Amino acid sequence: MSLSLAEKPTFYQQNAxxxxxxxxxxxxxxxxxxxxxxxxxxxxxDLMARLPPSTSQRIASEAGLAERYVREWLAAMTTGRIxxxxxxxxxxxxxxxxxxxxxxxxxxxxxxxxxxYVTLMGQVQDRTLACFKTGDGLSYRDFPDFHxxxxxxxxxxxxxxxFDTLLPLVPGLTRRLESGIEVLDAGCACGRALIAMxxxxxxxxxxxYDLCADAIVHATRDARAKATGNVRFEVRxxxxxxxxxxxxFVVSFDAVHDQKxxxxxxxxLYDVLRPGGAYLMQDIGGSAHLEKNLDFPMASLLYAVSCxxxxxxxxxxxxxxxxxxxxxxxxxxxxxxxxxxxxxxHVLPHDPMNVWFVSRKV
Numbered sequence: 122m123s124l125s126l127a128e129k130p131t132f133y134q135q136n137a138x139x140x141x142x143x144x145x146x147x148x149x150x151x152x153x154x155x156x157x158x159x160x161x162x163x164x165x166x167d168l169m170a171r172l173p174p175s176t177s178q179r180i181a182s183e184a185g186l187a188e189r190y191v192r193e194w195l196a197a198m199t200t201g202r203i204x205x206x207x208x209x210x211x212x213x214x215x216x217x218x219x220x221x222x223x224x225x226x227x228x229x230x231x232x233x234x235x236x237x238y239v240t241l242m243g244q245v246q247d248r249t250l251a252c253f254k255t256g257d258g259l260s261y262r263d264f265p266d267f268h269x270x271x272x273x274x275x276x277x278x279x280x281x282x283x284f285d286t287l288l289p290l291v292p293g294l295t296r297r298l299e300s301g302i303e304v305l306d307a308g309c310a311c312g313r314a315l316i317a318m319x320x321x322x323x324x325x326x327x328x329x330y331d332l333c334a335d336a337i338v339h340a341t342r343d344a345r346a347k348a349t350g351n352v353r354f355e356v357r358x359x360x361x362x363x364x365x366x367x368x369x370f371v372v373s374f375d376a377v378h379d380q381k382x383x384x385x386x387x388x389x390l391y392d393v394l395r396p397g398g399a400y401l402m403q404d405i406g407g408s409a410h411l412e413k414n415l416d417f418p419m420a421s422l423l424y425a426v427s428c429x430x431x432x433x434x435x436x437x438x439x440x441x442x443x444x445x446x447x448x449x450x451x452x453x454x455x456x457x458x459x460x461x462x463x464x465x466x467h468v469l470p471h472d473p474m475n476v477w478f479v480s481r482k483v
Contacts, residue, residue, distance in 0.1 A: 153201035154239040156194060157223065161233035165194065169204070170220035174212035230471075234273045238422065241267065242429045249429055258437025261333045264430060264474035268336045271375075272311040278472050279374050279403065280312050282420070284321065290467055290479050291399045294370065298322040302369035305330070307362070307390055308376025312340030312354055319344070319352035328368075361436075363387045369395055374403045378447045379431040381440035387459035394482040402452070402463065406468055406476035409448025418474050420446070449476045456480050 160166040177195055181188035195213050198204035203223070205214045215223070222229040241264065248263055258321065279287065279321075288294055298304075301324035306315045309329030316466050319327045329352070331337055340354040340433075360381050371390050380386045390400060405423060407414045414420045427445035436442040444453070449466065456464050461480035468476055 130150065134340060137377070138317065148470075149201070151239065151276055153203065153314065154236045154241075156197040156201065157203070157236035158225075158240045159194060160198065161231070162237065166215065166220070166233055167224045169213070169215035170217070170224045174207060174210065174214045176210075182215065182479045230277050231273075234270065234277065235419070235422065237270045238426055241265070242425060245429060249433070252433050252436075255374065256436075257377055257433075258440075258442070259430075259433040260437050261284045267430070268311055268333065268339065272313055272339075275310065275313050275374060278475065280317050282469075282471060283314060283317055286471070287317075287401070290465075290477060291370070291401060294399065296346070296381065297369065298325050299383070301325050303367060304328070305371045305390075305393065306369040307359055307371060307386070308374070308380075308394075309340060309354065310374075311337045312336075312343065314354075314372070314374060315354075316347060316349055318343050318347040320347060323351055325351065329351040330359060330362070332358055359386055359389070360395065362386075364393045366393070366395045369398050370394050370401070371398065372401045372403075375405070377402060377404055377452070378443055378445060379434045381435060381438035383443060383447075383452075384455045384458060385456045387455050387461075391482055396482055400456075400478075400480045400482070400483050402456070402478040402480070403475050404449070404452055404478075405445050405447075406449055406474060407446040409446075409450045411446075414446060423474070425429040452476070452478065 157166070163184060163186060165180070165184055165186070169180065172180065172183065175183075177192040178188055180195070181191040195204060195206070199206040200285070201214070203215070203219060205216060205220040206212075207214070221227045222232045224233070225231055244265060245259070245263060248259060271351065288298070298318070299322055300437065301322075304315070304318065304325055304327045306312070306327070309315055309331045310333075312329045315327050315329045318325070329337075329340060331340075331354070334356050337354045337356050344352050344354065371394055372388070377383050377386060394400060407417045407420065407423060417423075423445050431445040432442040435444075453464060453466060454477060460482070462483045463481045465479045466476060467479070
């Protein structure tokens, strides 16, 4: 029974108004995120980082874009406090302190890459609403250009740190790669990390498996362009992976949590490793306990991506739908259950959102 007007709970007017202001700021920030995505995809942010204070006409001309649209984008960036505007000269500037986290090669990483997830979520909203009603899932085909975003994410969080930070997490691995071993990337996506390793270590052999044919097409094309003959890519459903004792080193980068059955996959990855082989696993570093994620970096964005993408992708395969924030505790427990030993957990200074596990097959 609904409450009558007299029975409706009272509230504190000042608290309600303060919260309303907070919601207004959230909506405004969401709009800025969409504009950041556009600035990233058009190259406008990268261009402005190189230009001196410039008019909208010059910025549009340098970018090869329509001035009227660029001017409106600049207005959103100005009111969003991303770009500085000089009303006397009518020029716009992207301060170097802002460019440091909004451009390709920025010193603090390119956060504009993640703004693309906001626009992607809007594109699949209707499909998501249907899932809310039916409980069904989605497939990778339902997400336009998803692998492009993931490749950009991988470039800055994985490939850029691969040789100086990530591979050294496994003691003795670099020496073995130089001598020549068998390596598998399980859920390789566009294969950027694997291709980088193949170029660096020509005596080793590299295999990349992914469920998505479009990602494998990109990976194969890029490998051919770089003439890396020691790497191969194949469309493969990892739920049927059976290659016992074949690989010396296995990696998976942000690929386990949205699988149909993460526990079964980890068991299969344990089986494909040779005795003494190592497994390097990257996944989201949040906790399995919601209350511990209140201050986790970009937790709301990660839960939203989970709701829109990772959970329905798993459910669409008939899986449990553990979601993006399945928790490092869950991941570590599954590694142990799969048989891995000497499990080490790392959280790296350059990447507080992810956790890195190094495990071995005894």
